[in-house]
Amino acid sequence: METFGKAFPRPGDASATVIRVGRLALLACAAALLFGAAATAALLAPGSDAAATTTSATTTTPSAPPPASAVSTAPSVLAFTGHGWGHGIGLAQWGAYGYALHGLAYDKILAHYYPGTTLGRSRVATVRVLVASKQNVTITSTTPWTIVDATGARTALDAGPLTLDSTFTVDGTPLEPPLSITAKAPLSVGGIAYRGKLTIALDGRLVDVVDVVGLEQYLKGVVPSEMPSKWPSGALEAQAVAARSYALANLTKGRPYDLYGDARSQVYGGIPAESDAASAAVDATKGQVVLYNGKIANALFFSTSGGRTVSALEATGVDVPYLASVTDPYDSLSPYHDWGPVLYDAKAVAKQIKLAGSIASAAVLTGSSGRVKSFVVSSADDTQVTLTGNQVRNALGLRSTWFTPAVLQLSPAARTITYGGALSLRGAVHGATGLSLEAKPAGGGWADVGLLPVDPDGTFALAVKPQVSTQYRLAWGDARACLARIAVAARVSAVVTPQGVQGTLRPLAPGAPVQLQQQQDDGTWATLVSTTADSSAAWSFTTQLAAGTYRVRSAPGHGVAVGLSAPFTVQ
Numbered sequence: 113m114e115t116f117g118k119a120f121p122r123p124g125d126a127s128a129t130v131i132r133v134g135r136l137a138l139l140a141c142a143a144a145l146l147f148g149a150a151a152t153a154a155l156l157a158p159g160s161d162a163a164a165t166t167t168s169a170t171t172t173t174p175s176a177p178p179p180a181s182a183v184s185t186a187p188s189v190l191a192f193t194g195h196g197w198g199h200g201i202g203l204a205q206w207g208a209y210g211y212a213l214h215g216l217a218y219d220k221i222l223a224h225y226y227p228g229t230t231l232g233r234s235r236v237a238t239v240r241v242l243v244a245s246k247q248n249v250t251i252t253s254t255t256p257w258t259i260v261d262a263t264g265a266r267t268a269l270d271a272g273p274l275t276l277d278s279t280f281t282v283d284g285t286p287l288e289p290p291l292s293i294t295a296k297a298p299l300s301v302g303g304i305a306y307r308g309k310l311t312i313a314l315d316g317r318l319v320d321v322v323d324v325v326g327l328e329q330y331l332k333g334v335v336p337s338e339m340p341s342k343w344p345s346g347a348l349e350a351q352a353v354a355a356r357s358y359a360l361a362n363l364t365k366g367r368p369y370d371l372y373g374d375a376r377s378q379v380y381g382g383i384p385a386e387s388d389a390a391s392a393a394v395d396a397t398k399g400q401v402v403l404y405n406g407k408i409a410n411a412l413f414f415s416t417s418g419g420r421t422v423s424a425l426e427a428t429g430v431d432v433p434y435l436a437s438v439t440d441p442y443d444s445l446s447p448y449h450d451w452g453p454v455l456y457d458a459k460a461v462a463k464q465i466k467l468a469g470s471i472a473s474a475a476v477l478t479g480s481s482g483r484v485k486s487f488v489v490s491s492a493d494d495t496q497v498t499l500t501g502n503q504v505r506n507a508l509g510l511r512s513t514w515f516t517p518a519v520l521q522l523s524p525a526a527r528t529i530t531y532g533g534a535l536s537l538r539g540a541v542h543g544a545t546g547l548s549l550e551a552k553p554a555g556g557g558w559a560d561v562g563l564l565p566v567d568p569d570g571t572f573a574l575a576v577k578p579q580v581s582t583q584y585r586l587a588w589g590d591a592r593a594c595l596a597r598i599a600v601a602a603r604v605s606a607v608v609t610p611q612g613v614q615g616t617l618r619p620l621a622p623g624a625p626v627q628l629q630q631q632q633d634d635g636t637w638a639t640l641v642s643t644t645a646d647s648s649a650a651w652s653f654t655t656q657l658a659a660g661t662y663r664v665r666s667a668p669g670h671g672v673a674v675g676l677s678a679p680f681t682v683q
Contacts, residue, residue: 180454180455180456180508180509181454181455182453182454182455182590182591182592183455183591183592183593184455184456184457184592184593184594185585185594185595186455186457186458186459186460186593186594186595187521187522187523187525187594187595187596188457188458188459188470188471188519188520188521188594189455189456189457189458189519189520189521189593189594190455190456190457190458190461190471190474190489190517190518190519191452191453191454191455191456191517191518191519191520191543191544191588191591191593192452192453192454192456192508192510192515192516192517192518193450193451193452193453193515193516193518194418194450194451194452194510194511194512194514194515194516195417195418195419195449195450195451195482195512195514195515196415196416196417196418196419196443196446196448196449196511196512196514197414197415197416197446197448197451197511197512198414198415198416198417198511198512199412199414199422199427199512199513200414200417200418200421200422200427200481200483200512200513200514201412201414201421201422201423201424201427201435202225202226202354202411202412202413202414202421202435203221203222203225203226203350203351203354203411203412203413203414204225204413204414204415204416204417204421204440204443205338205339205347205351205413205414205415205416206415206416206417206442206443206445206446206449207225207416207417207440207441207442207443207446208221208225208346208347208350208351209343209344209347209442209445210441210442210443210444210445211224211346211347211442212343212344212345212346212347212350213344213442213445214442215346216346217346217349218345218346218347218349218350218352218353218397219231221346221347221350222350222353222354222402222411224438225413225421225438226402226404226409226411226434226435227433227434227436227438228404228433228434228436229402229403229404229409229434230402230403230404231353231400231401231402231403232400232401232403232406233399233400233401234327234356234360234399234400234401234408236327236360237326237327238324238325238326238327239324239325239326239327239330239359239363239370239371240311240322240323240324240368240369240370240371241322241323241325241330241369241370241371241372241373241377241380242320242321242322242369242371242372242373243301243304243306243321243322243323243373243380243382244301244302244319244320244321244373245315245318245319245320245321246318246319247277247278247317247318247319248275248276248277248319249275249276249301249302249312249319249321250273250274250275250276250301250302251273251274251275251276251293251299251300251301251310251312251321252272252273252274252299252300252303253269253271253272253295253297253299253300254271254297255271255295255296255297256268256269256270256271256295256296257269257271257293257294257295257299258293258294258295259282259287259291259292259293260291260292260293260294261280261287261288261289261290261291261292262288262289262290262291263288265287265288267282267283267285267287269282269283276312276319277319278314278317278318278319280312280314289312289313289314290311290312290313290314290368291311291312291313292309292310292311293309293310293311293312294309298383301321301323304381304382304383304384305382305383305384306323306325306333306382306383307323307325307326307329307333307382307383308323308324308325308326308329308330309323309324309325310322310323310324311324311368313368320368320369322368322369323373323380323382327356327359327360328394328395328398328399330359330371330380331352331355331356331359331394332386332390332391332394333380333381333382333383333385333386334355334359334378334379334380334381334385335348335351335352335355335390335393335394336381336385336386336387336389336390337378337379337380337381337385338351338355338378338379338413339351339390341387341388341389341390342389345389345392345393345396348389348390348392348393349393349396349397351393351413352390352393352394352396352397353397353400353401353402353411354402354411354413355378355411355413356397356399356400356401357401357402357408357409357410357411358378358410358411358412358413359371359377359378360401360408361408361409361410361411362377362410402434404433404434409434410432410435412435415446415448416443416446416448416449416511416512417440417443418440418443418449418450418482418512418514419439419440419441419443419444419449420437420438420439420440420481420482421436421437421438421440421481422437422479422481422483422513422514423435423436423437423480423481424436426479426480426481426483426485427483427513437480437481448511451511452515452589452591453518453544453588453589453590453591454510454591455591455593456508458470458471458519458521459471461489461508462489462491464507465489465497465499465507466497467489467491467495467496467497468491468493468495469491469492469493469495470491470492471489471490471491471519472490472491472492472519472540472542473489473490473519473542473543474487474488474489474490474517474518474519474542474543475487475488475490475517476488476501476515476516476517481514482514483501483512483513483514484500484501484504484513484514484515485500485501486498486499486500486501487499487500487501487503487504487517501513501515516543517543518541518542518543518544518588519540519541519542519543520539520540520541520544520547520586520588520593520594521539521540521541521594522537522538522539522584522585522586522593522594522595522596523537523538523539523596524537524596524598525595525596525597526596526597526598526599527596527597527598527599528598528599528600528601528673529578529598529599529600529601530600530601530602530603530675531579531600531601531602531603531618531619531672531675532603532618533577534575534576534577535575535576535577535578535598536573536574536575536576537549537572537573537574537575537576537584537596538571538572538573538574539571539572539586539594540570540571540572541564541566541570541572541586542570544588545566546563546588546589547563547564547566547586547587547588548560548561548562548563548564548586548587549561549562549563549564549574549584549585549586549587550584550585550586550587550592551576551578551582551583551584552582552583552584552585553578553579553580553581553582553671554580554581554582554670554671554672555580555670555671558585560587561576561584564586576598578598578600579600579619580600580619580670580671580672581597581598581599581600581671581672581673582597582598582600583595583596583597583598584596584597584598599673600671600672600673601672601673601674601675601676602617602618602619602621602624602666602667602668602672602673602674602675603617603618603619603675604617604626604664604665604666604675604676604677605617605618605677606663606664606677606678606680608657608680608682611652611654612652612653612654612655612656612657613628613652613653613655613657613662613664614650614651614652614653615650615651615652615664615677616648616649616650616651617645617649617650617651617666617668617675618649619649619668619672620648620649621645621649621666621668621670621672622645622646622647622648622649623644623645624644624645624649624666624667624668624669625642625643625644625666625667626642626643626644626645626651626664626665626666627639627640627641627642627664627665627666628640628641628642628653628655628662628664629662629663629664629665630660630661630662631660631661631662631663631679637663637665639665640655641653641655645666645668651664651666657682658682659682659683660681660682661679661680661681661682662679662680662681662682663676663677663678663679663680664676664677665677
């Protein structure tokens, strides 16, 4: 389910821990609700998220996403700004936090996010939670413990660890699965202690460990894993009821367990995750669930709405009345109410989605909540690829489907000019405004050059005349994109005189090395003699020149690239 993980950000804190919100959100309800996982399959319309389609009616499945950040040196960048974090359906945790701060009780909060529902009580007392599924599992007890296998054979063990694999051998004796394990103290699985009783079964070559635990005890390990325990009681109590309802509405069928202990259901942290505040919220709402027409509601929840939740109808094509789109006025407290820009190398994205040619533009079709229904990228020759908003979110790791794309381009990626010359920086900006140009001369830092003059068609051309080798990039809010490098080469002037060769060097570079070179028969250049430029950057060679082709080379350094005179021939 949409979750904050084990470490929680304080309100307004944009710490790295919030990143886990989006990742677990993506793996849980977004994956289940939007991609047909068993837990919420009943909500889905068939084929609600088909593979990306191109104009040639072929399909493509995006591979691993290219890395994104707020800085990209790629000459062409696909950028996104957006709102919210998570699938957007149901209860927004940061919005619930804001409502609780404003004094709303949990029942009012739930009624807002699940319109048309009421509260009732569940008769379920115990759930079976899959807490491990591995080739070998280590279980530890701090007290003597007992294993009972499927035949009723009992094995008494002293306190300590036991590692089981698919042989199910204990102290040299094979046992018949499933096994039931009991102890006077909570047992640990992989270092995490759980309340309840453990059962162990074999799934192929995997050892499945299931915690048979009271529903309320289970929730005490879930609520603090899904919401910060320091949040107000109203938010925690709303989370407790939503988590209880979601669990009971999504019990697995035909399996030896009811729920997964991870984000495929909800994050169940066991005893280490428990907190006094979260446990108090569970106790205060004991047995309470969200009901719609007398049935337990699939009480989806997630992190951040961006100001409005999305309806199940808009997100999945299936109308679920209590999963309607509602305003979320206090979601602005979330550090991810607004996000971006985040940047991707446009060339890498084009390759990933099999777009022929480079990305020239991107457009979206949005639903009533602002979330993207379809995303169309086009190349310069009008080849197109169309994806759904969910495909883009998952392929690129975006925080939500409420996003706006932009394309930024800057050329040249690299070029050399001679000192005193000028160059036109060209590019295009589509879907973004208020960009400026930044420059970093060799040996200096980044500085703002000024607003970027973009024409109505989105293109721009800006003449620059750097004095030393300089890097340029586009600045858009906190984002920095599209690095262009311009090397400035020394201007070397050479004149042949009766005494030899003389000339000047620009920019002024006293002491710069100067070399006289002759072209060899194989086309290479050999240095004949060297000198240095004087205080006025003048130099001379008094060498008698034989017939041949010559040039003068200088490498001043200090941000000035190697310069060459025009070749000259001596008869």
